[in-house]
Amino acid sequence: MKKLKIAVIGCGSIAQHRHLPEYHFNKNVEIVAVCDINEERANKIAEKYEAKAYTDYKELVQSGEVDAVSVCTPNYLHAPISIAALEAGVHVLCEKPMATSHEEAEAMIAAAEKSGKKLMIAHNxxxxxxxxxxxxxxxxxxxxxxxxxxxxxxxxxxxxxxxxxxxxxxxxxxxxxxxxxxxxxxxxxxxxxxxxxxxxxxxxxxxxxxxxxxxxxxxxxxxxxxxxxxxxxxxxxxxxxxxxxxxxxxxxxxxxxxxxxxxxxxxxxxxxxxxxxxxxxxxxxxxxDDGGQNNSYVVENFVDCVLHDKEPLITGEEGKxxxxxxxxxxxxxxxxxxxxx
The missing domain is CATH 3.30.360.10 (Dihydrodipicolinate Reductase; domain 2)
Structure with a gap:
């Protein structure tokens, strides 16, 4: 089976302890890119996972290099980044809370429906x-x-x-x-x-x-x-x-x-x-506390849903x-x- 090309946007603690290690352990995934506005952090994480470093999420989602992204940024960026990714035809796993308002959450759901791509919220x-x-x-x-x-x-x-x-x-x-x-x-x-x-x-x-x-x-x-x-x-x-x-x-x-x-x-x-x-x-x-070794199953479920065209356990509607x-x-x-x- 073709490996899913994944990028993680936002390289803070949740990305480092959960998303990146869990993608890394998943044999159906290749981490191809990471993105963070802190260039030094982006480069360091990219080096660790042998991925490409970006500092601009728009450039990343429009690169054509990724099938899916995890959005692990501060909360106020969840909606704009998720929507940009979905509009670019990229599946999205977004950290919680999914958005900062009903309107943002609805816009994310609409973008997923329009693009036909998966939107999952990381409630573990x-x-x-x-x-x-x-x-x-x-x-x-x-x-x-x-x-x-x-x-x-x-x-x-x-x-x-x-x-x-x-x-x-x-x-x-x-x-x-x-x-x-x-x-x-x-x-x-x-x-x-x-x-x-x-x-x-x-x-x-x-x-x-x-x-x-x-x-x-x-x-x-x-x-x-x-x-x-x-x-x-x-x-x-x-x-x-x-x-x-x-x-x-x-x-x-x-x-x-x-x-x-x-x-x-x-x-x-x-x-x-x-x-x-x-x-x-x-x-x-x-x-x-357990350094991500204890699988949260969020990443696993997301990858499985994208690869086999299934409904995620926590859809955008559920997140909303x-x-x-x-x-x-x-x-x-x-x-x-x-x-x-």
């Missing part, structure tokens, strides 16, 4: 085996009616692992548009939509900057969410959890509680109302719905009201 939590099992148990009626949930995603903040530290784009509103809520919260909105099999309809949110005085975006957010069938729960996203990362979700149902927490062995624990406990050993949730929850949370914070999604 749907690929976690324990999360897939939880979805299946809910779908099968094993848990009965779902009443409530709580989900959290937090760590010490991107300054600990991003290439530019405290000076990085993550903390600049004009480049990031949103902080912890967009970096981590959007992963959890996507996961909860996936596990519960329902859309959220209302949100009330506190989105604050309380831990990082050098940031002009949020670093702590707590939302109360409600689904179309009336399931209510909380979602917390934080860059102020010192010590260990928290990446957990608990679903409270009529017949059982599903615990997706950091357990040394069991990534899913089901506690039934009868007192019975079932432990599932399904491997851990991948995190930024998860982004919509975040945008509504921001509106809730600004208006101090419960906001319809």
């Amino acid at each position: 939590q749907r690929f976690v085996k324990s999360h897939q099992k939880a979805r299946q148990l809910i779908e099968n009626g094993e848990i009965g009616k779902i009443y409530s949930f709580r989900s959290a995603f937090g760590h010490g903040g991107p300054e600990g692992w991003s290439v530019e530290g405290k000076e990085g784009w993550f903390f600049k509103k004009e480049q990031a548009f949103i902080g912890a809520m967009g970096d981590l919260g959007v992963h959890k909105t996507d996961l909860l939509r996936y596990i519960l099999g329902e859309e959220f309809v209302e949100v009330g949110a506190f989105v604050e900057t309380s831990a990082k005085d050098f940031a002009d975006v949020d670093d702590n957010a707590v939302c109360v969410l409600k689904t179309e069938s009336g399931i209510i729960g909380t979602l917390a996203a934080s860059w102020a959890y010192v010590g260990k990362e928290d990446n957990s979700t608990i679903i409270y149902g009529e017949k059982a509680v599903l615990r997706l927490e950091d357990h040394p062995t069991y990534s899913l624990v089901v506690q039934y109302a009868t007192g019975e406990v079932v432990n599932y050993e399904l491997g851990k949730i991948q995190s930024n 719905k998860s982004l919509g929850v975040i945008l509504a949370a921001l509106k809730s914070k600004e208006t101090k009201t419960i906001t319809k999604i």
Whole structure:
């Protein structure tokens, strides 16, 4: 089979720890180019992967040298770069959050439809085996009616692992548009939509900057969410959890509680109302700590979809719905009201 010619646009931490190593390990892929506005960084990464270095993404997507790109840039560039690539007939895997507005997300989806190329958003939590099992148990009626949930995603903040530290784009509103809520919260909105099999309809949110005085975006957010069938729960996203990362979700149902927490062995624990406990050993949730060796399956799914003309697990439409929850949370914070999604 002909190898897929891939380029990665934006050579920061997520590209270096996830996209590039995972493309490199994929036998159906050839990394042909990388692009970064920091020429030195672009050259260094290009040398490592024996690829061509670019500093202008427009030149890269119009070069005719690539079949597909990963967009790993600051958030404000996700839409313009993805649209330019799609219009040039190139498939796109875009980091989350996919865009900074509904309008941008819709423009990306329209560009994908018009070009007939794939657009996938890099939400990795749907690929976690324990999360897939939880979805299946809910779908099968094993848990009965779902009443409530709580989900959290937090760590010490991107300054600990991003290439530019405290000076990085993550903390600049004009480049990031949103902080912890967009970096981590959007992963959890996507996961909860996936596990519960329902859309959220209302949100009330506190989105604050309380831990990082050098940031002009949020670093702590707590939302109360409600689904179309009336399931209510909380979602917390934080860059102020010192010590260990928290990446957990608990679903409270009529017949059982599903615990997706950091357990040394069991990534899913089901506690039934009868007192019975079932432990599932399904491997851990991948995190930024493992240097990309622990496959996130995002790149694998994207490559597979492009090569075999399949629908990605997280389409632009799905990415837009998860982004919509975040945008509504921001509106809730600004208006101090419960906001319809």
